[in-house]
Amino acid sequence: MTRQIDLNADMGESFGPWPMGADAALLKIITSANIACGFHAGDPDVMAQAMAQAVENGVGIGAHPGLPDLQGFGRRRMQIAPTEARNLVAYQLGAAQAMARAAGGQVRHLKLHGALANMAAEDEALARACYEGALAVDPDIILVVITGTKQDTAARGLGARMANEIFADRAYSEDGLLMDRRLPGAVIHNADAVCARILAMLEARALITAQGTHLPVQIDTICLHGDTQETVKLAYSLRMALESAGMTLCQFKGARPA
Template sequence: MTLSVDLNADMGESFGPWVMGNDGGLLDVITSANIACGFHAGDPDVMASTMALARDKGVGIGSHPGFRDLQGFGRRRITLPDASLANLVRYQVAASAGMARALGSELRHVKLHGAMANMTSENLHMARVCYEAALSVVPDTIIMVLAGTAQEQAVRELGCSWAGEIFADRAYNDDATLVDRSQPGAVIHDPAIAGPRMVEMVKAGAIITESGKRIATHIDTICLHGDTPTALEIAKSVRTSLQEAGIRVERLSGRH
């Protein structure tokens, strides 16, 4: 059986004249785009132009909701009542779905951003609140989850369409969560390391942690960040390494 995997990246994170990331370059490499909704980054014009470019390149469009935290880029942990958290997610997903529809496309998936993603990877109840909120707006969407975490447990309990994600440029703890960015070695900057590392994990069907522990999991998609100096080189290395290893790169499809 031929292995296959989706490649996704966070984008649409520019704001007005301030440019963040190389979205145009990444859209030539990836198969799914997680587009900011204006709360942690982005604005309506950036969202529209990024979605239009993704549509034209045949890249799947996804919503990337996060905390209302422009200054902290959505990476600061914020505690909210369940109802407020749910409405925060609904508001952003609805904006994404409406914009995609207006551009003659569709919203294919939802992926939480930053601190919201990290918190829901540790907290099952919070993950369910966020995902139920997203599904109340787009019931048939694919929920992209951090593989092997409370996020995956939440979508399994909800019975919705989902996809397990690993990161090409982030190190892992032994509980399948990401090593905090403040720690040395948390972010991988060397394309020569990132590509072969992803091939090893996809072939093993497992997350390989910093300690060498293997956590068996479904790997449906690989995240390639766009906001680091070597982001595009890492993306190209991962795609080339996968293809040379006989692993097919194709647009995301969900599992139940």
């Protein structure tokens, strides 16, 4: 089992007077934060607050670009051309960099959100376009990829710094992709179940699908979604379980493919 692991969460997803998640509490537990950039969620004030809190807690800051769909929270698929994907990601990364610098920090990683992430996990050309947009802005940025998917393949093909991610609170289908949220059991809410499956995956160095199949993968970071009601409890329980298993939680380094 790996001795070091990163724990990340999606956040900065409130908008104006509408709150979403518990960023302040999560930032005392996790080691990396994926902060929304205003397209699927978030706004300049929310970004500023999340960035400042991340700096205060010594948490790694990441840009979390999504599709331009506030009403659908970036979880509805859209048709998007490669050029649009490059510009979409570059634009949002630039906004995140500006807000991070203003807060006294810097953006060290980028992770795609929602439908854009799921589409890129299935479509290497789309993933490559998204990552080209990010690398054009910052060639040294760490790309957080859904491990074992087309995101992984595209990032490796670009020779980018990478961190491979698994999800603590989402079930996997037999092809290694995330199960559709609309399916029963796709989102896991029980803390004991979350901890047990993650420890098993780290021990096996593999994704474990909903059917029990083991798919060998690289694992550098574990994600929890920040918009579920029980996120803080899950994050705390998972951190305690990881540390009890002898693991050290720390920010991923981001290695280029060999």
